[in-house]
Amino acid sequence: MTSDNTVDGPPEAPILTDYADGVAQLTLNNPRRKNAITLEMAASIGDFCTRVENDPAIGAVVIRAAGAYFCSGADTRDLASSSADPASPAAVRRTSAVYSAFVRVGMLPVPTISRVVGGAVGAGLNLAMATDLMVVTPDARLESGFLARGIHPGGGHLALLGRAVGWSATIAMATCGVALTGEQAVTRGLAHLAAAEPELDARIAELTAPAAADPELTRRIMNSARLELGPPAVSWSSALEIERGVQMWSMARKGEGAWSSRGPGR
Structure with missing residues (x-):
């Protein structure tokens, strides 16, 4: 197995990627906006997925974020632009680009792990749910968030929630504003494990090591x-x-x- 130990992108790039020892890592790097996903970031996520798909030396993927919050969803500036004429070709392209990136993550040929600190809401929760395993801090806040913004869920949000937590919890989160802590998410089956942030990387390394070895x-x-x-x-x-x-x-x-x-x- 090969390892190039490379980091792609300057530190200020909105998406950072790293490839080492059979593990590919993608870091959302937009902490000033709680790592809200822009169209540029969505395109970079797609590029990252293409590399993972085509590199047989990669055995596992980790999705993480800079700063104290995993992802607050799609960038509200893009949502505002799309709301002017939601059915326009430009609006459809914008929303499709963001959600297509998450689908790419969800279909990767290797196990994927999201490292969730702070919280994940809306499309940010979609991204975390697109991974195979969600690893969270106990106090992380996971919420649907679409209803609070006055819009219908998108990106297959209800299906992703439903396959993880079932009908009752899906309805509670999507229509009643119920949020789950990291600990509650583990109990409900939405997350794989909860650990204090200083422990997360070690726990993730334990999970990725066997997959990366073969x-x-x-x-x-x-x-x-x-x-x-x-x-x-x-x-x-x-x-x-x-x-x-x-x-x-x-x-x-x-x-x-x-x-x-x-x-x-x-």
Whole structure:
């Protein structure tokens, strides 16, 4: 496995990327606006996803943010421009660009982890939910936020919430203004784990290490997981067939001798 240990973009760039030891990291770098997602940032997220897709040495992705707040959603200046004529081609392009970036994250061929501190709201929560695992601080605030802004949820927000927390909690968050703390999010199944911020990076490193150590196998497992779990999920018998050929490939790669307790060839 190769590692280029590179950081792309000057420190003032709105998106920073880093590639090292089989892990690709993307940092939202717009802390003065609580890392609100601009069109430029959305385009950079798409570029990052393209690199991850095309680099077989990458086995895991971490999405994080500069400053004390993960993401406050789409940039309100873009939302204001779109509200002038929401059905116009320009408005549709703006909203589609932001949400398409999140879909790209959600379809990456490796496990993805969002590192959420402070909070995530609206499209910012969409970005966190697009990842496979959300790692949060106990006091982080996760909220839908669309109703509070007087607009309908977008970007598949209700579907993302629903698959994580179910009908009741989705309705509570989307229509009743209920927010979850990081600890509550773990209890509800929205987040994977909660830890104090100084501990987050170590916990994330524990999660990414196995995937980064064998990117080829990781990517094949992730492909099967997306096929089997969906949405929509497939039947048990279909899952058996999806896994059969890939497991045979992994066994051939391992080889007969590797199963010996005394080591290969013994």
